[in-house]
Amino acid sequence: MKITDARVIVSAPGRNYVTLVVETDDGLVGYGDATLNGRELAVASYLSDHVVPLLIGRDAHRIEDTWQYLYRGAYWRRGPVTMTAIAAVDVALWDIKGKAAGLPVYQLLGGAARDGVMVYGHASGGDLDGLDADVERHLAQGYKAIRVQSAIPGLDATYGIAGASPVYEPASGARPQEDRWETSAYLDFAPRLFEHVRDRFGYGVHLLHDMHHRLSPIEAARVGAALEPYRPFWIEDPTPAEDQSAFRLIRQHTTTPLAVGEVFNSIWDAQQLITERLIDYIRTSVSHTGGITHLRRVFSLAELYGVRSGSHGAGDLSPVSLAAALHVDLSIPNFGIQEYMGHLAAAEEVFTVGYSFRDGYMHPGDLPGIGVSFDEEAAKRFPYDPKYLPVNRRLDGSVHDW
Ligand code: KDG
Ligand code: MG
Numbered sequence: 001m002k003i004t005d006a007r008v009i010v011s012a013p014g015r016n017y018v019t020l021v022v023e024t025d026d027g028l029v030g031y032g033d034a035t036l037n038g039r040e041l042a043v044a045s046y047l048s049d050h051v052v053p054l055l056i057g058r059d060a061h062r063i064e065d066t067w068q069y070l071y072r073g074a075y076w077r078r079g080p081v082t083m084t085a086i087a088a089v090d091v092a093l094w095d096i097k098g099k100a101a102g103l104p105v106y107q108l109l110g111g112a113a114r115d116g117v118m119v120y121g122h123a124s125g126g127d128l129d130g131l132d133a134d135v136e137r138h139l140a141q142g143y144k145a146i147r148v149q150s151a152i153p154g155l156d157a158t159y160g161i162a163g164a165s166p167v168y169e170p171a172s173g174a175r176p177q178e179d180r181w182e183t184s185a186y187l188d189f190a191p192r193l194f195e196h197v198r199d200r201f202g203y204g205v206h207l208l209h210d211m212h213h214r215l216s217p218i219e220a221a222r223v224g225a226a227l228e229p230y231r232p233f234w235i236e237d238p239t240p241a242e243d244q245s246a247f248r249l250i251r252q253h254t255t256t257p258l259a260v261g262e263v264f265n266s267i268w269d270a271q272q273l274i275t276e277r278l279i280d281y282i283r284t285s286v287s288h289t290g291g292i293t294h295l296r297r298v299f300s301l302a303e304l305y306g307v308r309s310g311s312h313g314a315g316d317l318s319p320v321s322l323a324a325a326l327h328v329d330l331s332i333p334n335f336g337i338q339e340y341m342g343h344l345a346a347a348e349e350v351f352t353v354g355y356s357f358r359d360g361y362m363h364p365g366d367l368p369g370i371g372v373s374f375d376e377e378a379a380k381r382f383p384y385d386p387k388y389l390p391v392n393r394r395l396d397g398s399v400h401d402w
Contacts, residue, residue, distance in 0.1 A: 001026045001060045001100065006052045006092075008034065008044045011379035013351075014344030015169055016040050016387065017318040019374050020047060020088040022096065024060045030095035031374045032088030033287045033324075036080055037171055037316040038389040046085040050074075055089065061100070063093045067293045083265035083290045090291025091324045091370065098369035105292070105324070105370055109331035116361030117329040119313070119340035120145035120208050120233075122168055124161045127151060128196045134162075135201060144360035145206035145233060145337055150193050154185045157390070159212045159402070167315045167344050176388040181400045183219060186211075190223050194230035206233040206337075213240045213263075213401040214392075217249040224254030233337070234259040234281055234310065240401050241269075247278035259283050262312035266290065267298045274302050281310035281336050287321040288312070292328055299332050308336030315341045319351040323372045326355055326364035338362065350378045 005023040010016065018040050020032040034043045051070060058066060070086045071077065098105045106112060121138045123146045125131030131150045138146045149160030157179040162168040190209070197207060209232055215223065220238030227235065234257040239246040241263050250258060261283035264270055273279045282302045286295050299309050309332060311325045322340070329335050340362060343351070352373045354365030365371045392402035 001028070001096075003055045003058050003060050006055045008047045008052070009376060009379050010040055010044050010384045011350065011382045012385040013349055013379065013382040014346035015171070015315060016385060018044050018088070019318065019320065019379070020092050021374065021376065022055065022060070022089070022092040024096060026100065028060070028096045028099045030060075030092035030099070031320050031370065031372060032090070032092035032095070032291070033318040033321040034084050034088035035287065035316055035318055035321070036084045038387060039081065040384070042081045043084045046081050047088065051085055051089060060093055060096045063090065063097065063293060066090075066093060067290070071290070078266045078268065080263070080265050080288055083294075084288050087287050087289065087291035087294075090293050091286065091320060094292050094324070095369040102368050104364060104366050104368060105327040106330045106364055109292075109296070109327060112330050113333055114330060114335065116358075116363050117326055117335065117338050118144055118360060119338045119357070119362050120147050120206065122147050122149070122160070122162065122341055124149040124168065125151070126161060128193065131193075131197065132200055135197060139201070139205065142359040143205070145208060147208040147210060148193065148197050149210060152185050152189050155182060156180050160210055167342055169315060171316070171387040171389050173388060174386065177390040179390045179392045179402065180395060181214060181392050182395050183215060186214070187219060187223060191226040191230075194227050194232065198230045203231060208233045208236065210236040211238045213237045215239055217246040221250045221253035224250060224256040224258070227256050228254060232256055236260065236283065237262065244272040244278070247273055248276065251278055257281065259310050262288070262314075264289060267294065267301060270298060271301075274305050274307050277305050277307070279307060281308050283310045283312050285312035285317060285321065286324045286328065287317050292324055295328055296332070299328070299334060303332070303334040308334045310336045311338050313339035313341060315343055319343060319347060319353045320370060320372045320374070323353060323355050323364055323370045326362055327370065330364060346382065350375050350382065
């Protein structure tokens with residue numbers, strides 16, 4: 001089965017998505033997600049200019065060979081642009097293989113290892129009362145696990161607060177929005193946030209929290225220890241993620257479970273974290289970590305060391321990526337949890353999905369392949385809308401991790 005055509009469509013149904021469409025001489029079409037928030041056109045060019053010409057004429061069934069060819073064959077390795085591009089090709093080929101076999105991709109990955117995939121939703125508030133209302137909304141929808149974020153008193157703009165939009169979207173504007181950060185304000189506030197939510201809702205729901213790379217190792221250690229009585233499911237990205245050794249210090253001081261990985265793009269980014277058991281959950285995403293083929297490799301390494309999966313699933317991953325993640329989640333032995341933010345209504349005009357949510361669990365569905373279709377004509381109604389992720393500055397004006 002030969003690849004006859006591949007093209008990249010950049011559209012903005014509610015937000016920007018980069019979608020790869022791959023066609024074969026058997027008449028099958030596969031879809032991959034190549035979205036890299038705020039840097040969309042870099043991946044679109046990598047694919048259109050450098051990868052698509054290599055795909056034409058290749059055997060669509062040879063997924064591993066194509067992965068190796070694009071990864072090793074480029075000589076230049078890793079990096080979010082390269083690995084997001086490879087991911088889009090990989091997922092499109094798994095989609096085609098599933099369609100050729102008449103089976104959902106999770107069946108090709110060994111079949112269901114569980115009945116459903118526990119997901120966590122995002123609750124946030126401009127203050128703790130606002131957060132309460134959002135937690136209540138999620139509980140009413142059946143969520144068993146909820147990420148809790150609140151604006152921090154004294155700081156104007158804080159990561160993770162949805163505002164009026166039903167789906168949190170940090171990217172905006174023709175220039176990056178500038179947020180303000182002061183670590184001491186956060187260190188005092190985080191335990192109060194957890195105390196408040198546990199007092200109000202008890203211990204029957206899993207609570208998660210994202211620190212978004214802002215703390216030093218010893219600051220993260222202090223918050224992790226302070227949060228122990230409130231039993232977080234995890235604290236996410238406590239420190240800038242490039243420094244794997246930082247987690248050793250955090251680990252020495254707290255039993256609060258640690259999660260990291262949404263900005264990783266290769267197994268090498270997590271090698272030390274996994275093999276030294278410095279984390280509890282690896283959050284690599286299917287779209288930024290080389291697709292299903294490489295994500296499974298990361299999770300298999302993690303399985304050996306008792307580390308569980310917790311895949312990134314923000315709204316900037318298109319429905320194609322969310323579906324691909326669900327197929328992996330359903331089939332691996334060391335699944336932990338899946339992030340689920342959902343997508344804006346406009347995305348439903350372009351993507352038709354086979355996955356479902358019920359009572360806190362998701363299932364990828366049983367359509368052949370990945371189970372998401374993409375309407376290229378509808379996508380034309382939503383032209384690309386360039387946006388940037390915010391930049392973070394400390395109160396003294398210096399740039400801080402966002
Ligand atoms: O594009 C950046 C977002 O994906 C990220 O800020 C979301 O941290 C995030 C999360 O955990 O969903
Ligand atoms: Mg995060």
